[in-house]
Amino acid sequence: MPRFRLLVEYDGTSYVGWQRQDNGRSVQGAIEGAILRLTGETVSVRGAGRTDSGVHARGQVAHTDLTRDWPTETLRNALNAHLGQHGERVAILDAESVPETFDARFSALRRHYLYRIICRRSPLALEAKRAWWVVKPLDAALMHAAAQTLVGRHDFTTFRSVHCQANSPVRTLDRLDVAQDGDVIEIRATAQSFLHNQIRSLAGTLKMVGEGKWPVERVRAALDARDRKACGPVAPPEGLYFMQVDY
């Protein structure tokens, strides 16, 4: 059967997350529903990453197998039409034919995420649910310095959810950069794969440094503790964007 790779954007606000669940609408379910209405086929769409409820995507990647060898532009446009008719906040940015050996999850070489913080006194009106609103100013340079002590191959037990199902807590963090532009702070993270809640755990911990509540060195000490209790507060989902997957 022909296999297709889909590039997916979504507003995660009103979804239980990427993965199909019994307790509400999922992004995966929205796409599978659109495929069912288009093709009559009940398929399983596999994503490169299982984003949590409230987490957004500009470049999630998924694959699925269909009976017919659809022209890719037709497939993209028809799926978008079906998604739009159901009021889904999901858009298929691109569809491509790929070999059967391609797997959105297991073929991924690098995943890129962005975590956005907006620091200002007033609540967010236009950016509500699109960033983490932090009232006090943060020192992005200190946050960046602390972040650099985490780059590389480490046991990230401190920075993963207790519900994380990965066999190993060891991951290689290729990039963890913190940059400021006006009242926006952007944290960019790259790795082949991440643990459950890893980026939100890192972002919440770096915020402690930015506020001056933690010295820079405490972040590395927290990593070395290999203890979930050493982690700072986990940052909320609305600041997180799944940006890109490299294959």
Added chain:
Amino acid sequence: MPRFRLLVEYDGTSYVGWQRQDNGRSVQGAIEGAILRLTGETVSVRGAGRTDSGVHARGQVAHTDLTRDWPTETLRNALNAHLGQHGERVAILDAESVPETFDARFSALRRHYLYRIICRRSPLALEAKRAWWVVKPLDAALMHAAAQTLVGRHDFTTFRSVHCQANSPVRTLDRLDVAQDGDVIEIRATAQSFLHNQIRSLAGTLKMVGEGKWPVERVRAALDARDRKACGPVAPPEGLYFMQVDY
């Protein structure tokens, strides 16, 4: 009575517009409601511009008179708390004490607006209701060239709503720039004041040039016609942002 100037951000999606109306929630009404709950006073808040339903603001300015001489930070924070409790998508970015001679509408020297277009094949998920989605690519350089033929003092009858209540159709357009960054096209407009629907009329007309349906010269000919029927289609409200007022 002490007069206060408020700097206001809002997501215009779920409002009937800035101005209080009988048929739904307005931004003005949201702020007046917050003031009533905070102070017990029924006031009228006057804005620098009456934005339509769906139009956003990053820098609307309003003024109001209160009995008490509130510390401005307290006023801002308390109004934001009341707006948040009512689920309003409105934030007070700043509050200042101003002399009684200050009038948000009549003291304004220049108003700055942004109109955002996103050109791409797929519908907008994350930017839905935040920009005008245009499927076909537009030539921003041609749009900019056409825009320059409108800068200056002119009779803008062609580019104002038939419902416009201004006495004169003559306005001085200080700036109308079109710039492209990736799939985003930004139109920036500055004038002391604008006519009703003027920027959306200009944006919709410039899009005709960008698509190649109108030659550049037709835009100036449309202006010179001083005839509403010579205008291109009016662009939708969700692309428009009221950015700043200079005093």
